[in-house]
Amino acid sequence: MSDTRARHEPMTAVYPDLEGKVAVVTGAARGMGARFTAALAARGVHVVGADINEEQMLTTAREIAAELKGEKPGEVIGTRIDVTKPEDHEAVAQLALERFGRLDFWVNNAGIFPFALAGEITPEQIEATLKVNVEGVLYGAQTAARHMEPGSAIVNMSSVSAVRVRRGRGAYCTSKAAVAHLTESLAVELGDQGIRVNSIAPGYIDTEMTRWVKEDPAALRHALDVVPLHRLGSPEEVVGPLLFLLSDSARYVTGHSIAVDGGSRHV
Numbered sequence: 001m002s003d004t005r006a007r008h009e010p011m012t013a014v015y016p017d018l019e020g021k022v023a024v025v026t027g028a029a030r031g032m033g034a035r036f037t038a039a040l041a042a043r044g045v046h047v048v049g050a051d052i053n054e055e056q057m058l059t060t061a062r063e064i065a066a067e068l069k070g071e072k073p074g075e076v077i078g079t080r081i082d083v084t085k086p087e088d089h090e091a092v093a094q095l096a097l098e099r100f101g102r103l104d105f106w107v108n109n110a111g112i113f114p115f116a117l118a119g120e121i122t123p124e125q126i127e128a129t130l131k132v133n134v135e136g137v138l139y140g141a142q143t144a145a146r147h148m149e150p151g152s153a154i155v156n157m158s159s160v161s162a163v164r165v166r167r168g169r170g171a172y173c174t175s176k177a178a179v180a181h182l183t184e185s186l187a188v189e190l191g192d193q194g195i196r197v198n199s200i201a202p203g204y205i206d207t208e209m210t211r212w213v214k215e216d217p218a219a220l221r222h223a224l225d226v227v228p229l230h231r232l233g234s235p236e237e238v239v240g241p242l243l244f245l246l247s248d249s250a251r252y253v254t255g256h257s258i259a260v261d262g263g264s265r266h267v
C-alpha cells in the first residue's frame with residue numbers, strides 16, 4: 001500500500017450514499033481487496049477486511065487507517081478468514097455486526113490462481129481452486145444474506161477467464177465461469193430479500209496474482225497483445241465499478257457482470 005490518499009482524492013465526493021454503511025471485503029490483505037477496502041473507507045464506509053494472511057491483513061488495515069487519518073473515513077478492522085470455511089464467514093459477519101451494528105455490503109474478492117495444464121493439474125490444485133474461488137463465494141453470499149436488510153448488495157469477483165480460455169488456466173477459468181453463473185443464481189434468489197448480487201470481471205490487473213506475467217517477457221507480450229488498450233489495468237481502475245455496484249445508483253442492477261478488462265474479452 002502506498003499513496004492511497006492521492007489516488008482517492010479525485011473521487012471522494014462520488015457516491016455519498018455509501019457513507020456510514022458497513023462492508024466486508026474478503027482477500028483484503030493486498031491487491032484489489034486492499035484497494036477496495038481503502039476506497040470504501042475513504043468514502044466513510046466501515047470495513048471489515050478479512051484474509052487468510054492475518055498478519056498482512058492487520059498491517060494493511062493499519063496502513064489504510066494511517067493514510068486516511070484526518071479525512072473522517074470509515075473505520076477499518078482487519079481479521080482472519082479462510083473463505084473455504086462457512087464458520088469463518090459467520091465469525092466475520094458477527095464481528096461486523098458487533099462493531100458497527102449492521103451489514104450492507106459483502107465483497108467476495110478472495111481468490112487463487114494456479115497455473116497448470118489440464119493434463120498436469122493435480123487433484124489438490126483443482127480442489128483448492130474450486131473451494132476458494134467458488135465455495136468461498138457461495139458461503140460468503142449465504143452468510144451475508146442471513147444478516148442483510150433489503151437494499152444491501154453483494155459483489156463477487158469473477159474474471160474475463162469466465163468467458164475466455166487460455167492455456168494453463170482450465171481450473172481457474174472453470175471456477176470463474178462458475179462464479180459468473182452463481183452470481184446470476186444468487187441474484188434471482190436473493191432478490192426476494194431485496195439483496196442485489198453482481199459481479200466484476202477483471203482482465204489483466206497489475207497485482208501479485210499477475211506478477212508472473214510481468215516477469216515473463218513472452219507472457220507480457222501476449223497479454224498486451226490480447227488487450228485492445230495494450231496495457232495492464234491497475235487495481236484503482238476496478239474501484240469505480242465496485243462503488244457503482246454497491247451504491248444506490250445501481251439499485252435496479254442485479255445479476256449483472258461488469259467487465260474491467262481493457263476489452264480483452266473480445267479478443
Ligand SMILES: NC(=O)c1ccc[n+]([C@@H]2O[C@H](COP(=O)([O-])OP(=O)(O)OC[C@H]3O[C@@H](n4cnc5c(N)ncnc54)[C@H](O)[C@@H]3O)[C@@H](O)[C@H]2O)c1
Binds near residue numbers: 030051083109
Ligand atoms: N489480478 C488479476 O488480473 C485478476 C483478474 C481477474 C480476476 N481476478 C480476481 O480478483 C480477485 C482479487 O485478485 P488480486 O489480483 O487482488 O489477487 P491477490 O493474489 O493479490 O490477492 C488475493 C488475496 O486473497 C487472499 N486469499 C487467498 N486464499 C484465501 C482464502 N482461502 N481465504 C481468505 N483469503 C484468501 C490472499 O491471501 C490474498 O491476500 C481474485 O478473486 C482474482 O481471482 C484477478
